Amino acid sequence: MRFLILLGLAVSTVYTARAQFPAEQLRPYDYKIEKNITVPHGAVVSAHPLASRAGAQILQQGGNAIDAAIATQLALAVVYPGAGNLGGGGFMVAHLSNGKQLALDYRETAPARASRDMYLDSAGNPITTLSLDGHLAAGVPGTVAGIFAAMKYAKLPFATLIDPAILLAEKGFPITASEAANLNASKADFQRLNTAPTAFVKDQPWKEGDTLVQPDLAHTLKLIRKKGAAGFYEGETAANIVAEMKRGHGIMTLADLKNYKVRERKALSFNYKGYTIVTMPLPSSGGICLQQMMGMIENYPVAQWGFHSPRAVQLMVEVERRAYADRAQFLGDPDFVKVPVAQLTSKKYLTSRMADFVPGKAGNSETTKAGVLPESEETTHLSIIDDKGNAVAVTTTLNGHYGSRTIVGKAGFLLNNEMDDFSVKPGVPNMYGLVGTEANAIAPGKRMLSSMTPTIVLQQQQPLYALGTPGGSTIITSVFQMLMNTLEFGLSPADAINKPKFHHQWLPDEVAVEKDFPEEVITALQQMGYAIKKRGPIGRSEMIKRNPGNHVLDAAADKRGDDSAAGY
Numbered sequence: 001m002r003f004l005i006l007l008g009l010a011v012s013t014v015y016t017a018r019a020q021f022p023a024e025q026l027r028p029y030d031y032k033i034e035k036n037i038t039v040p041h042g043a044v045v046s047a048h049p050l051a052s053r054a055g056a057q058i059l060q061q062g063g064n065a066i067d068a069a070i071a072t073q074l075a076l077a078v079v080y081p082g083a084g085n086l087g088g089g090g091f092m093v094a095h096l097s098n099g100k101q102l103a104l105d106y107r108e109t110a111p112a113r114a115s116r117d118m119y120l121d122s123a124g125n126p127i128t129t130l131s132l133d134g135h136l137a138a139g140v141p142g143t144v145a146g147i148f149a150a151m152k153y154a155k156l157p158f159a160t161l162i163d164p165a166i167l168l169a170e171k172g173f174p175i176t177a178s179e180a181a182n183l184n185a186s187k188a189d190f191q192r193l194n195t196a197p198t199a200f201v202k203d204q205p206w207k208e209g210d211t212l213v214q215p216d217l218a219h220t221l222k223l224i225r226k227k228g229a230a231g232f233y234e235g236e237t238a239a240n241i242v243a244e245m246k247r248g249h250g251i252m253t254l255a256d257l258k259n260y261k262v263r264e265r266k267a268l269s270f271n272y273k274g275y276t277i278v279t280m281p282l283p284s285s286g287g288i289c290l291q292q293m294m295g296m297i298e299n300y301p302v303a304q305w306g307f308h309s310p311r312a313v314q315l316m317v318e319v320e321r322r323a324y325a326d327r328a329q330f331l332g333d334p335d336f337v338k339v340p341v342a343q344l345t346s347k348k349y350l351t352s353r354m355a356d357f358v359p360g361k362a363g364n365s366e367t368t369k370a371g372v373l374p375e376s377e378e379t380t381h382l383s384i385i386d387d388k389g390n391a392v393a394v395t396t397t398l399n400g401h402y403g404s405r406t407i408v409g410k411a412g413f414l415l416n417n418e419m420d421d422f423s424v425k426p427g428v429p430n431m432y433g434l435v436g437t438e439a440n441a442i443a444p445g446k447r448m449l450s451s452m453t454p455t456i457v458l459q460q461q462q463p464l465y466a467l468g469t470p471g472g473s474t475i476i477t478s479v480f481q482m483l484m485n486t487l488e489f490g491l492s493p494a495d496a497i498n499k500p501k502f503h504h505q506w507l508p509d510e511v512a513v514e515k516d517f518p519e520e521v522i523t524a525l526q527q528m529g530y531a532i533k534k535r536g537p538i539g540r541s542e543m544i545k546r547n548p549g550n551h552v553l554d555a556a557a558d559k560r561g562d563d564s565a566a567g568y
């Protein structure tokens, strides 16, 4: 460890001597995936090594964690087009070294011409392809507005932060094997859902190491560099978006774009056994569900039962069931619906929710529904901590992989299919199997309910962890498990994110487990009466631990993807 710190110090001296170095230092042709690093100053973990490197270089140039989060997000929009984005939305949660906390909401909104039943046929049946594929699936993008809202807390000039992304789009970079496979798998969709040629489609199949060059995207990024948010929401880019909508029978207008507003929300913060959990409030369901689940579990000695012990897993499944039942019933955009947040998270209510919990016996989503109150796959996450103790967690999304698969002609970026996160009809599951009610029905200008849960853990007001993950409905239960894995079961960040995960979301009433989940725990759960479903990987998490005392950072990138850590 001491050797690593000394090495880190030596490296940092070299970089400090160089001071400002140009974007070319990115060396796009020379990268490798780093799953775990230990560094003394600053660390970035994201879904792609070049994006993590772009962020880490910003830290080395004297930028803070917010600068790095902006640069990393912009780079992800280029090197990780399935989820990194200009045409989507996201949330940033931050704890700044001066004690200020941020919860920036740059979630997409429903266009003004959207309506409650827009995805139903004349018989009232849902046509979910419309909320998932192509022009009509896109909400008004929030990412660029979110980036400029974050600039208030940044130190470096915007041009410095966007230049790495411009370089990567303009000159290109070699793609990974998984990106090649994903682009090939989506080729037919790209052809079906676009009205203009795109950089993502070529005659021959993509293969690892092929260079992806995105000149249209570079042009859009340059407009943003020159004109700020207006380079996206007004002028040429906005006109390109609206022209694309006209060609593809979408409904987004110039006014929708011009009227888009970021909301600076109050971070949701709660206490768990002396730790302060700082996370995203509505329109993310993540923070509230996390507070509910941790509140329900707090009185049980789970650490004593042990990691992946059948008892602990069963209890976690049952608190997940209850939180997701409430999610479906009560949660939606707080600017449009009244959500009884204080009641849903009160200790008394959470204790009462566990009244029908029977240890060793599977609960049931028929009988355990939402509580009674006293009154009326694509997303990506990045975690950053800098040497001043600023901690940032950002989760950003196009919703499905490559979003709506529609690329704005001449502008080169993908549009989201976030409209599917609304409840298109009460009780009809969305692409993640989540159901909702009136609270999450479509209305013009409304934000669709999210599960994204960027989270920071504080101990004595100092950041201890920054974490988060994509994964649709599994985001909340993954963040919950990572918190339990570290705070209760004592796992390292790498183990906390990489050990097999499980998930229950009320409906369907089953426990989804990753393929490598321990067989003996599966058998024990089956004996208690649970239906178990094996599924593919859950999430792609990024977690940084800042060790109390020496402030050394352990940064861990999920084994499940190309995710990679960088730092100094």
Ligand code: DON
Residues within 6 Å of the ligand: 377, 378, 379, 380, 397, 398, 399, 400, 418, 421, 449, 450, 451, 452, 469, 470, 471, 472, 473, 475
């Ligand atoms: O906001 C949400 O909850 C979803 N749109 C997130 C989608 C997602 O995580 C896809 N990733 N695999």
